[in-house]
Amino acid sequence: MTVAKPNSGLSMHDRPNSYIGKSVPRPNLDRLMQGRGAYVSDMELPRMAHVVFLRSPHAHAKIKAIDTFTAKRMPGVIAVVAGQELAAVITPWVGVLSHLKGLKSAPQHAIAIDRVCWQGEAVVALVAASRALAEDAAEAVSVEYEELEAVTDMRTALDSRTPVIHASLGDNLAFERIHEAGNADRAFADSDEVIETEFIFGRHTGVTLEPRAVVADWNPAEARLTIYQGTQAPHMVQNVAALHLGLAEQQVRVVCKDVGGSFGIKVHIYADEMATYALSKLLRRPIKFVADRVESFNTDIHARDHRCKGRIGVNRDGTITAFEIDDLTGIGPYSMYPRTSAIEANQVVNLVGGPYVTRNYRARARVVFQNKNVMCQYRAVGHPIACSVTEGLVDLAAMRIGLDPVEMRRRNLIPDDAYPCASPTGLRFEQLSHHASLDKLLGMMDYDGLRAEQATLRKKGIHRGIGIASFIEVTNPSAAFYGVGGAKISSQDGVAVRLDAQGSVICQTSITEQGQGSESLTAQIVGSVLGVSMERVRVILGDTDNTPYGGGTWASRGAGIGGEAALQAAKILRKNVLDIAAAILQSAPAELDIVNDAVVNASDGTPRIELKELARIVYFRPDTLPPGLQPELMATRHFVPREYPFAFTNGVQASWLEVDTETGFIKLLKHWVVEDCGTIINPQLVDEQIRGGVVQGLGAALFEKCVYDERGQLTNANMADYLVPMSGEMPDIDVGHVVSPTLESELGAKGAGEAGTAGAAAAVANAVNDALAPFGTLVAEIPLTPQVILTALGRI
Amino acid sequence: MTSPMSISLHVNGERVDAQVLPRLNLADFLREHLHLTGTHVGCEQGVCGACTVRVNDEIVRSCLVLAVQTNGASVQTIEGLSDSGEVADLQAAFRSRNALQCGYCTPGMLMTVQDLLKLEIAPDRERIREHLSGNYCRCTGYQAIIDAVQATARARMGNPS
Numbered sequence: 007m008t009v010a011k012p013n014s015g016l017s018m019h020d021r022p023n024s025y026i027g028k029s030v031p032r033p034n035l036d037r038l039m040q041g042r043g044a045y046v047s048d049m050e051l052p053r054m055a056h057v058v059f060l061r062s063p064h065a066h067a068k069i070k071a072i073d074t075f076t077a078k079r080m081p082g083v084i085a086v087v088a089g090q091e092l093a094a095v096i097t098p099w100v101g102v103l104s105h106l107k108g109l110k111s112a113p114q115h116a117i118a119i120d121r122v123c124w125q126g127e128a129v130v131a132l133v134a135a136s137r138a139l140a141e142d143a144a145e146a147v148s149v150e151y152e153e154l155e156a157v158t159d160m161r162t163a164l165d166s167r168t169p170v171i172h173a174s175l176g177d178n179l180a181f182e183r184i185h186e187a188g189n190a191d192r193a194f195a196d197s198d199e200v201i202e203t204e205f206i207f208g209r210h211t212g213v214t215l216e217p218r219a220v221v222a223d224w225n226p227a228e229a230r231l232t233i234y235q236g237t238q239a240p241h242m243v244q245n246v247a248a249l250h251l252g253l254a255e256q257q258v259r260v261v262c263k264d265v266g267g268s269f270g271i272k273v274h275i276y277a278d279e280m281a282t283y284a285l286s287k288l289l290r291r292p293i294k295f296v297a298d299r300v301e302s303f304n305t306d307i308h309a310r311d312h313r314c315k316g317r318i319g320v321n322r323d324g325t326i327t328a329f330e331i332d333d334l335t336g337i338g339p340y341s342m343y344p345r346t347s348a349i350e351a352n353q354v355v356n357l358v359g360g361p362y363v364t365r366n367y368r369a370r371a372r373v374v375f376q377n378k379n380v381m382c383q384y385r386a387v388g389h390p391i392a393c394s395v396t397e398g399l400v401d402l403a404a405m406r407i408g409l410d411p412v413e414m415r416r417r418n419l420i421p422d423d424a425y426p427c428a429s430p431t432g433l434r435f436e437q438l439s440h441h442a443s444l445d446k447l448l449g450m451m452d453y454d455g456l457r458a459e460q461a462t463l464r465k466k467g468i469h470r471g472i473g474i475a476s477f478i479e480v481t482n483p484s485a486a487f488y489g490v491g492g493a494k495i496s497s498q499d500g501v502a503v504r505l506d507a508q509g510s511v512i513c514q515t516s517i518t519e520q521g522q523g524s525e526s527l528t529a530q531i532v533g534s535v536l537g538v539s540m541e542r543v544r545v546i547l548g549d550t551d552n553t554p555y556g557g558g559t560w561a562s563r564g565a566g567i568g569g570e571a572a573l574q575a576a577k578i579l580r581k582n583v584l585d586i587a588a589a590i591l592q593s594a595p596a597e598l599d600i601v602n603d604a605v606v607n608a609s610d611g612t613p614r615i616e617l618k619e620l621a622r623i624v625y626f627r628p629d630t631l632p633p634g635l636q637p638e639l640m641a642t643r644h645f646v647p648r649e650y651p652f653a654f655t656n657g658v659q660a661s662w663l664e665v666d667t668e669t670g671f672i673k674l675l676k677h678w679v680v681e682d683c684g685t686i687i688n689p690q691l692v693d694e695q696i697r698g699g700v701v702q703g704l705g706a707a708l709f710e711k712c713v714y715d716e717r718g719q720l721t722n723a724n725m726a727d728y729l730v731p732m733s734g735e736m737p738d739i740d741v742g743h744v745v746s747p748t749l750e751s752e753l754g755a756k757g758a759g760e761a762g763t764a765g766a767a768a769a770v771a772n773a774v775n776d777a778l779a780p781f782g783t784l785v786a787e788i789p790l791t792p793q794v795i796l797t798a799l800g801r802i
Numbered sequence: 803m804t805s806p807m808s809i810s811l812h813v814n815g816e817r818v819d820a821q822v823l824p825r826l827n828l829a830d831f832l833r834e835h836l837h838l839t840g841t842h843v844g845c846e847q848g849v850c851g852a853c854t855v856r857v858n859d860e861i862v863r864s865c866l867v868l869a870v871q872t873n874g875a876s877v878q879t880i881e882g883l884s885d886s887g888e889v890a891d892l893q894a895a896f897r898s899r900n901a902l903q904c905g906y907c908t909p910g911m912l913m914t915v916q917d918l919l920k921l922e923i924a925p926d927r928e929r930i931r932e933h934l935s936g937n938y939c940r941c942t943g944y945q946a947i948i949d950a951v952q953a954t955a956r957a958r959m960g961n962p963s
Contacts, residue, residue, distance in 0.1 A: 043906075215907050253910075266904050299847070698942050
């Protein structure tokens with residue numbers, strides 16, 4: 007990676023134990039590489055039973071009768087439980103938040119009662135000694151359904167002829183938001199050119215390689231429920247489980263060890279997980295649920311599935327005069343709990359036009375119910391849609407007035423010296439670097455060279471394209487995201503740091519690890535601040551009994567929020583250690599430093615006392631310390647951003663690809679990203695987050711789509727038919743950085759987990775349209791399958 | 803359901819005798835009967851590669867093999883390859899390149915990489931990408947894995963054992 011500006015804001019960058027800004031390997035990778043990880047799907051407990059859910063084959067149906075007589079008598083079967091029986095143990099929920107005004111949803115039960123609303127909704131739980139025996143029993147259950155008309159097409163969901171899914175709600179409109187800024191009408195009327203098109207985004211899903219998994223263990227003797235779950239937000243799970251089981255939060259412990267992929271899929275609480283908690287309470291024993299792959303496709307949240315009409319006004323000098331969008335999305339039959347399913351559309355409204363100076367903006371977003379699987383937040387929530395619409399429109403405008411897409415952006419991106427400033431939707435930007443990022447990107451990719459190559463190849467009938475996409479990304483969310491709407495989802499995080507009796511350091515943090523490197527960044531920060539080698543720092547996370555209270559890892563918040571808490575906690579511990587050392591050494595704290603696990607003279611680095619020895623004295627010979635000195639070798643600090651609701655980051659991506667105009671296949675040749683996430687704690691981990699994020703965006707751009715038929719049946723709910731990126735199709739991705747630290751924290755770090763996903767599809771779509779420019783056609787739909795390409799070319 | 807059958811095989815060099823139902827697949831046998839949980843299950847239909855193990859020196863999808871088919875066979879899992887040190891250099895390359903994030907695909911990925919590097923000493927990036935196309939990774943975007951494999955191949959060429 008390359009860095010444009012040096013890190014700043016910290017004084018401990020060049021000491022022997024300075025890990026901030028360095029690509030040190032993550033601790034504990036050996037465990038995962040040797041097959042000694044601890045994923046929930048690996049767990050076994052004494053007396054544990056397995057639950058399998060019989061799920062609705064219909065998208066919408068009344069449950070007329072359930073016959074479990076035979077199933078209950080099958081070998082190994084412990085219990086067969088339907089919705090009504092389970093409802094005595096766990097209450098239903100409604101996925102709304104008060105700050106999303108007008109958002110409505112219907113009560114959802116852990117297991118369906120009387121009616122099923124999507125293909126895959128759980129109807130009966132079968133608990134048996136093994137999963138195989140529970141599956142056998144599921145086949146013996148007979149359910150009589152009366153099929154109801156399914157609402158599947160979001161475009162007609164609000165028509166008067168369309169059935170209303172939840173009669174109590176009056177219509178199928180879950181949420182609507184309208185935003186006006188400036189004067190879009192006048193701006194369009196005065197523009198030299200106005201271009202509009204409709205952008206279509208396929209419904210896709212996260213496909214975590216480890217399916218969702220939970221082991222719930224109700225111990226009636228302790229009146230305590232321990233939930234082992236692959237989740238990004240343990241304290242959120244604790245709150246929700248306690249609330250709906252009628253328990254106090256202290257009666258629920260959530261433990262999260264290794265997690266086989268999350269990407270936002272595992273930041274929600276699903277009905278089948280709630281059912282598993284309730285079954286454990288009902289049956290007074292550990293219950294394990296691991297989704298199989300078909301269940302994953304039918305029940306893991308889906309995302310995107312938007313149809314967004316976009317409009318841009320432009321003058322012949324390249325000035326963008328206005329943006330307008332009309333966005334429509336279908337979210338399934340319920341708003342997801344507890345984060346709700348209106349956030350993605352809300353983000354689209356927030357983010358369209360975000361990188362540009364244009365002040366005139368009109369937006370409408372409508373979120374409708376359908377009889378399909380639920381949709382909710384998945385990596386880069388709303389960003390890929392907003393970015394694809396914005397950048398697609400900007401390219402269309404550039405094409406219309408005959409301006410190079412790079413020059414078009416140079417003339418309209420917010421200048422790097424214009425900060426702080428705000429977007430037309432009121433988003434506040436502390437410091438972004440659109441122009442520096444674009445300049446860096448063009449250098450990395452040799453833009454002019456590629457343009458020349460493109461022209462040469464075009465003469466030979468080879469159609470290559472270059473696509474550029476600038477973007478902004480929401481990171482480090484404050485309480486503005488969920489807390490203000492009433493959700494008990496913490497935006498603050500805490501870290502406790504303590505020196506053990508041999509001078510090693512134990513850190514307990516409320517952020518979580520699903521492979522991003524939370525453990526590493528915490529150890530790097532604590533080691534750097536304390537002057538302790540990383541091998542002596544052990545990080546504990548993912549346990550509500552043993553970490554401070556906090557949000558977890560989602561919305562690109564772990565490094566920026568949890569990292570700052572770690573830094574501040576380590577600073578306090580460092581001060582405490584130096585105070586004690588000064589007392590022992592009859593020196594002054596200011597004359598001492600900690601380097602390489604020992605207290606040294608600040609002036610010349612002479613070793614004075616090893617931390618190991620200091621800890622020995624504190625813990626075992628406190629009688630030798632001066633009277634009145636009470637050592638505190640444990641320190642805790644919390645952090646939450648208060649000044650800015652979100653720490654926006656920015657970046658730009660470029661795609662270089664080739665379109666085979668005979669077959670419609672697209673070959674990705676190269677991809678570049680420059681992004682600005684502020685202070686970089688571990689360059690390698692940041693780059694790998696970017697690359698992984700890009701590839702998830704490329705999957706959406708080219709392959710991934712949940713294909714439903716008109717009856718609401720998901721027709722490709724398996725890994726052979728639902729395509730994800732494979733190594734053979736993915737390009738190498740070059741990553742560069744511009745560094746604009748946030749001044750809201752001492753660390754200065756913003757998030758990086760979603761930037762790759764935010765802009766990848768937009769860059770690819772723009773590159774495809776660039777490649778197809780000689781054919782005078784426009785593609786505005788992803789995934790860009792061969793069928794879409796050949797249709798656009800008029801070949802089929 | 804039919805009755806259990808007796809099987810006898812070697813797993814990571816240890817002899818195993820077991821009674822298994824004919825329908826039990828090798829992945830579930832390894833994970834649930836032998837508690838070798840390093841073999842992961844991702845799709846249960848032979849697509850994702852997470853459950854890749856070695857049976858008699860060939861890599862197979864253990865979700866597509868029945869346990870009874872391994873009667874008399876020699877099975878190697880990630881636990882065996884790790885403990886023997888056979889893939890220690892490859893694991894070191896994965897570590898230094900951060901070629902894993904959540905780690906769920908990694909045991910299967912290492913199995914498949916080792917298979918490639920036994921077949922070919924100097925595969926280029928395209929060849930590595932092609933050979934690993936049956937092993938899904940949702941975290942890394944693959945580039946770091948390709949880098950780590952290439953680095954290992956080069957190192958092995960420089961230090962033939």
